[in-house]
Amino acid sequence: MFLRKPLVLAACLLVLSSPVWASPAHTYDFGQPAPAAKATRSVEVVMGDMSFTPKAIDIKAGETVRFVLVNKGQLLHEFNLGDAAMHAKHQQEMMKMQQSGMLMPTGMKEMDHGAMAGMDHGMKHDDPNSVLVEPGKTAELTWTFTKATNLEFACNIPGHYQAGMVGKLTVSQ
Template sequence: MFLRKPLLLAACLLALGSPAWASPTHTFDFGQPAPAAKATRSVEVVMGDMSFTPKAIGIKAGETVRFVLVNKGQLLHEFNLGDVAMHARHQQEMLKMQQSGMLTPTGMKEMDHGAMPGMDHGMKHDDPNSVLVEPGKTAELTWTFTKGTELEFGCNVPGHYQAGMVGKLTVGP
């Protein structure tokens, strides 16, 4: 009987700390994810080890683009849409994931890292502007770009962005 209250308290604390409650709402001032059926065009992006081809992509504001991401490298890579500041923040999260053993050179392990030291939310690499692609695999990301801006597409796996795995994405009028 005397354990009921501490157990109830522990259960409540665990529930409040779970990723379902702790995940931030993802909003982006440059657009939002879209279903592939809404795409007005497709752009193939080939991921090599430490490179993207093409290195620059032009988009029109209002356009919905289906990115077809082909990893021809030997390592896990990421395709992530954002500005320089967003990439810097995401790189810190990815580094913590690597340090925890969740992120490996060729894949991602399923782990509950909401309780990882230094993580302020339960990131599961489910950001809508980002996708991980294992070696030899193909993935897709479809996005509607709502306004003109200068962005980057980058791989934020630790060290990859710094090694040059970043490209320019210009959204024009």
């Protein structure tokens, strides 16, 4: 009986802190990530400081698109697929990353766990519908779009979306 309560408490803490149970798999009603080899076409998106070129992209439902993301700006930028509500939620997460010192103007900073006392230890930028691109770098994101819908591609780094770094992505039948 003496050891039972501490063991139960330790087991509860282990379960509650485990990332396996704490973070459910991401699902998206508009599609899923895909390997680049499955792409039926490539679309180059150039990121300037507070702009995307092109500003609109048309896609067919069922199409797998390889987005080639070229950051020609001076700042770190993000390419994120979603609707306006998803972007608003992600902007709050990105704000927390910036406030923690993890998100810098030109890149992501590795955080050591000792410096993260009191912070969300699961704080990462690893959503499959999103990629960060440092200045002067190129990255890719490949996605299969499963249904007709209206989406946005956006940079959710604090202030970038509001400054106009958002484009229209139309998925048609």
